[in-house]
Amino acid sequence: MQETATVKHPLNLEGVVIGKVVDFDPASDQLYPFNFTASNTELSPEVLADTAVFSDWITGQMAKANARYGIGGYDEHRTIYARSSHFDAGEEPRRLHLGVDIWGPAGTKVYNFYKAEVHSFKFNDHYGDYGATIILKYDINGRVFYALYGHLSLSSIADLKVGQKIAKGAAFATFGIPEENGHWPPHLHFQLIFNLFSARGDYPGVCPFSQKAVFLLNSPDPSAILKHTFKAALI
Numbered sequence: 001m002q003e004t005a006t007v008k009h010p011l012n013l014e015g016v017v018i019g020k021v022v023d024f025d026p027a028s029d030q031l032y033p034f035n036f037t038a039s040n041t042e043l044s045p046e047v048l049a050d051t052a053v054f055s056d057w058i059t060g061q062m063a064k065a066n067a068r069y070g071i072g073g074y075d076e077h078r079t080i081y082a083r084s085s086h087f088d089a090g091e092e093p094r095r096l097h098l099g100v101d102i103w104g105p106a107g108t109k110v111y112n113f114y115k116a117e118v119h120s121f122k123f124n125d126h127y128g129d130y131g132a133t134i135i136l137k138y139d140i141n142g143r144v145f146y147a148l149y150g151h152l153s154l155s156s157i158a159d160l161k162v163g164q165k166i167a168k169g170a171a172f173a174t175f176g177i178p179e180e181n182g183h184w185p186p187h188l189h190f191q192l193i194f195n196l197f198s199a200r201g202d203y204p205g206v207c208p209f210s211q212k213a214v215f216l217l218n219s220p221d222p223s224a225i226l227k228h229t230f231k232a233a234l235i
């Protein structure tokens, strides 16, 4: 990314009612915080190499915690991307995660948290990539920004049109199965982006650690939005 990616204005959500992104009842549902850094020694290369085994590990962790979803990943330095050469193309591998992942069953509905329009969408069909992806454009209190929804089902993008309005509260997408989501255990990658540059239907969800500062400036912490879904459970 260019140095001009600097962002002068943060999100301005003052006085705005933000809706949910997934179904969650803070009174009865639990969240399991995943750790995908090197400190998690349970995640051996053998687990990561096989999507079915990795999925079983994810599901098992959540079941043990009696959690409806797993969550985490913003500003996390991850080792799991070593499973795919997709993240090793440059001189420095990309390992710093720029969104929040919500881990849950394929078919989980994704809701729009505020009125938006479809900026772009794409099937990023590489091993380890986003699979089906939607980018929605928001204008809240005069501040334009984007949300990238990655690892979706192909049906989520089947009838979509660029410029299409998506109402607040609309269930506009679902979590994809591995064959449609870039070969990951089912989850949603949710990332906020101020400047997309020329990106369409795709934008880096992980960056080289050395470029962390500029990328995090362009992708603020999604908990500003997700705290309205998960309430105190997230904090």
Ligand SMILES: [Zn+2]
Residues within 6 Å of the ligand: 073, 097, 099, 100, 101, 188, 189, 190, 205
């Ligand atoms: Zn992610």
